[in-house]
Amino acid sequence: GQQVMQIPQYQHVQEGEDFTTYCNSSTTLSNIQWYKQRPGGHPVFLIQLVKSGEVKKQKRLTFQFGEAKKNSSLHITATQTTDVGTYFCAGGPSVYSTLTFGKGTMLLVSP
Amino acid sequence: EADIYQTPRYLVIGTGKKITLECSQTMGHDKMYWYQQDPGMELHLIHYSYGVNSTEKGDLSSESTVSRIRTEHFPLTLESARPSHTSQYLCASQGQGDQPQHFGDGTRLSIL
Numbered sequence: 202g203q204q205v206m207q208i209p210q211y212q213h214v215q216e217g218e219d220f221t222t223y224c225n226s227s228t229t230l231s232n233i234q235w236y237k238q239r240p241g242g243h244p245v246f247l248i249q250l251v252k253s254g255e256v257k258k259q260k261r262l263t264f265q266f267g268e269a270k271k272n273s274s275l276h277i278t279a280t281q282t283t284d285v286g287t288y289f290c291a292g293g294p295s296v297y298s299t300l301t302f303g304k305g306t307m308l309l310v311s312p
Numbered sequence: 313e314a315d316i317y318q319t320p321r322y323l324v325i326g327t328g329k330k331i332t333l334e335c336s337q338t339m340g341h342d343k344m345y346w347y348q349q350d351p352g353m354e355l356h357l358i359h360y361s362y363g364v365n366s367t368e369k370g371d372l373s374s375e376s377t378v379s380r381i382r383t384e385h386f387p388l389t390l391e392s393a394r395p396s397h398t399s400q401y402l403c404a405s406q407g408q409g410d411q412p413q414h415f416g417d418g419t420r421l422s423i424l
Contacts, residue, residue, distance in 0.1 A: 202371070232410050243402055244355070246412035289355070296410040299345070299370070304354040 203228050207290060207303035215311050220277040222306035224290035231295050233266055233273040238305070239286045247275075247288075280310045315339055318403050318416035326424050331390045333419045335403035343406040344386040345413065348372060348399050355402065361386055393423045 204227040214220055224233065232251045236244035248257055250266035250273065257264045263276045273292075277284055287307045291300040315338040325331060337344065346359040347370075357370030361380040375397070376390050386405075390397055400420050404413040 234410075234412055243415040243418050244404075244413075246414070249410070249412060251410075287352070291413075293410070299357060299360055300413065301371075302355045302357075307352060 203294060203301050205290060205292060205301045205303040207306050209306055210304065211307045211309075213309040213311065214280050216282060217279050220280050220284070220308055222275050222288050222290075222308075224273045224275075224292075224303050226271045226292055226301075228294050229270050230292035231270075231298075233270075233290055233292045234300065235264060235273075235275055236289045236291065236302075237286050238289065242286075244289060277308075280308070282310050282312055284308060285310050316403065316405050316414050316416045318401075318419050320419060321417060322420045322422075324422045324424065325393060327392075327394055329393050331393050331421070333388045333401055333403075333421070335386045335388070335416060336384050337386075337405040337414070338384060339405060339407070339414070340383060341405035341407050341414075342383065344380070345404040345406070346370070346376075346378060346386070346388050347402040347404065348374065349402055349418075350399050359388065393421075395423045397421060398423050 206225045234249045235247040238244045254268045255266040261278045265274045287305040289305045291302040317336050319334045342363045344361050347355040356372035358374040359378040361367045400418045402418045403416045406413045
């Protein structure tokens with residue numbers, strides 16, 4: 202079956218440093234979605250990428266979808282303590298399939 | 313914020329009890345999902361439904377069962393709870409096509 206891998210599993214940064222998490226799928230994805238889960242909370246949708254090579258920005262967050270639609274990345278510039286949480290990527294081979302979630306990257310930001 | 317509700321929020325109960333976790337959404341979404349998640353760990357899909365009277369098992373084998381008699385309601389039942397069922401259970405719903413999933417606050421279940 203489809204596998205979605207995320208690295209790193211965990212990262213601890215100082216406030217102001219940059220952060221990147223990478224997502225790789227064993228199969229081509231129809232789209233990639235990113236979610237954020239705060240400690241004790243539930244996953245919250247951040248963004249969806251659909252096109253090959255697509256890049257989207259949300260303030261300090263930059264999301265990329267690879268040319269082959271098998272990998273993606275989330276980059277946070279100048280992290281803040283409010284960025285703390287676990288970031289999950291998720292995707293499926295078609296719009297009719299269930300989402301496969303990566304294992305997530307837990308981000309800890311020290312002030 | 314999406315309108316999807318889970319009850320109870322927390323449940324501590326003894327082994328052998330029958331448990332039903334409730335999930336309701338008011339968005340008219342056809343697709344609904346149940347995930348199991350241990351603290352700080354990945355999401356495991358255990359059940360999903362693409363509409364009324366349609367239910368499927370997910371990737372992770374689970375001893376729970378689900379039903380979908382109404383569009384807005386997707387309860388999950390454990391006939392006989394065991395300590396191995398201790399986890400957080402997250403319900404989600406999704407609109408047409410590849411729209412994002414909206415998650416409830418989850419039920420933290422602890423079986424003694």
